[in-house]
Amino acid sequence: MMIHEGLANRILLWAITIAGLIVIYAPPLYLLAVSFNPALQPGLPSLSDLSLIWYAALPKEHALVGALQQSLIIATITAVLATGMSLLAALAYFELRAQRTAWFLTVILPMFVPGVIQGLALSAVFTRNGIKASSLTVIAGHLLWAMPFAFIVILTSFAAVRRSYLVAAADLGATRWRQFVDITLPLIRPGLVSAFIFSFLLSLNEFTRAFYLAGRQNTLPVVLFGKMNSGASPVIYAMSGAIFLASVACVALIAIRSLWPGAGKRSTR
Amino acid sequence: MTGPRLPISSVLMTPPLLAILAFGLAPLTIVVVWSFWSWDPLTYWIKPDLSLAGYAAILEAGRWTVIVSTLVKAFGTALLCLLIAYPTAYAVHFLAGRHLNIILLALITIPFFTSYLIRSFSWRLVLGRTGILNTWLRDLGIAQAPLDWLLFSNFAVVIGLVASYLPFATFPLLLSMRRVDPTFLAAAQDLGAGFWKSLTSILLPLTMSGIFAGFLFVFVMVVGSSTEVQMLGGAGASIVSVMINDVMRVANYPLAFAISTIVLVVIFGLVLIGNRIFGLASLFEDQSP
Numbered sequence: 245m246m247i248h249e250g251l252a253n254r255i256l257l258w259a260i261t262i263a264g265l266i267v268i269y270a271p272p273l274y275l276l277a278v279s280f281n282p283a284l285q286p287g288l289p290s291l292s293d294l295s296l297i298w299y300a301a302l303p304k305e306h307a308l309v310g311a312l313q314q315s316l317i318i319a320t321i322t323a324v325l326a327t328g329m330s331l332l333a334a335l336a337y338f339e340l341r342a343q344r345t346a347w348f349l350t351v352i353l354p355m356f357v358p359g360v361i362q363g364l365a366l367s368a369v370f371t372r373n374g375i376k377a378s379s380l381t382v383i384a385g386h387l388l389w390a391m392p393f394a395f396i397v398i399l400t401s402f403a404a405v406r407r408s409y410l411v412a413a414a415d416l417g418a419t420r421w422r423q424f425v426d427i428t429l430p431l432i433r434p435g436l437v438s439a440f441i442f443s444f445l446l447s448l449n450e451f452t453r454a455f456y457l458a459g460r461q462n463t464l465p466v467v468l469f470g471k472m473n474s475g476a477s478p479v480i481y482a483m484s485g486a487i488f489l490a491s492v493a494c495v496a497l498i499a500i501r502s503l504w505p506g507a508g509k510r511s512t513r
Numbered sequence: 514m515t516g517p518r519l520p521i522s523s524v525l526m527t528p529p530l531l532a533i534l535a536f537g538l539a540p541l542t543i544v545v546v547w548s549f550w551s552w553d554p555l556t557y558w559i560k561p562d563l564s565l566a567g568y569a570a571i572l573e574a575g576r577w578t579v580i581v582s583t584l585v586k587a588f589g590t591a592l593l594c595l596l597i598a599y600p601t602a603y604a605v606h607f608l609a610g611r612h613l614n615i616i617l618l619a620l621i622t623i624p625f626f627t628s629y630l631i632r633s634f635s636w637r638l639v640l641g642r643t644g645i646l647n648t649w650l651r652d653l654g655i656a657q658a659p660l661d662w663l664l665f666s667n668f669a670v671v672i673g674l675v676a677s678y679l680p681f682a683t684f685p686l687l688l689s690m691r692r693v694d695p696t697f698l699a700a701a702q703d704l705g706a707g708f709w710k711s712l713t714s715i716l717l718p719l720t721m722s723g724i725f726a727g728f729l730f731v732f733v734m735v736v737g738s739s740t741e742v743q744m745l746g747g748a749g750a751s752i753v754s755v756m757i758n759d760v761m762r763v764a765n766y767p768l769a770f771a772i773s774t775i776v777l778v779v780i781f782g783l784v785l786i787g788n789r790i791f792g793l794a795s796l797f798e799d800q801s802p
Contacts, residue, residue, distance in 0.1 A: 261601040271639045333526070473742070
């Protein structure tokens, strides 16, 4: 033990930590629980009448199903593009010397641009140039939203690539391409998978940019937003609950497996 | 690896750079330029006559108060998030055992990739008149009538903002704690420093870049947020992003562009100054163990 916090301090630290987690997780988990309540009035269901009727009603909601399909297509294309672009950006990062920080900031900065402003700016520029709002315009907006996250994840996964591996391969006559395919790529594959899934989820759940950029077929969050504000029906709880649960499951899987490679090894305390 | 050639870095950089320029920098630059153009009632669009009408309109109809209240909300939320995130990062990094450590890291990572819309919306079920909090308060006899100010109020908005952006503070704090050399803390301990002394004289100064980054990230995210106010704010509640939406509804482009320009200047200014002083980029760089 490095520091002796004392029991009282430790209880305090854990209490605040748990409070923070409750603030983040309790409301969506409560919403999830409510979605299994057959009653129209939102409330916790009793264990005896847990029901899936609102989930069974989902396929009949054509607006939601159409929006979900649109969102899945957009999220898949966004994820492919964001992962590929971020891989290139990360490879460039390691080739650079002096301008590394500048390049890092260039890729990261779009994360801080407010969704409304990026959506508005892209939509205004597209409209002025005669580009109709469609799934492609949404993808353009989502790409810049997903790339910074994908970039950081891929960058972190490069920790597994020791320079000595590449130098050894070069000494044995491997070209840059062979080094990349045979050494770098297998080592960073978990990072690429994570980046893909994260980009997919970021796009799937993104609302403000899609609000400005979606064409005739809105994405799921845009449709959900409309329904949430016009007297929420329990079907909305079911859809929201299902999306939330699916997102959590995906990230939990990755996070436990590969996101924090150093997490398990830290035992020198 | 010798001989002159086209630097491979520039080849690799080209596709992502083009995407960033085409979908990010270029549209934003155009918006900044357009914010100085004037409204043309003939075309329902703007024309390239230099005009500060958009900026002048910010001073009308109490719009600047929305900007001020946004900055206040961002400041308050960022402070609240730090107060929760610092102990959290400490507990995750120093207190948690191996397995708990991984579980907590997962729990901190998950919110980045879930829907802010759904998470904000779910607070309605908790804070509403018939929500679970009001039900509990009445069952426990703490409140006689349902508390109306819980939902559709600034209270609800700030809670929603903290819930949405707390991980943005925890994440950089964790990264900065991972960089603290444990021998410093051990040395302080050996010299008789207690927990609070070690915390204030060693850990806090060494994690200053994480503290600043956490504050900045939350601040910037709140300045750009809209869903929390749309879902949880009361009648007439606003924040700059919602104000931009409202202005766009009446197609007042110069005003929308002028507000956007000011927000962009504030955000990029803060991030770049933060990077200059605290080396934000270095927090994420050189992650190799």
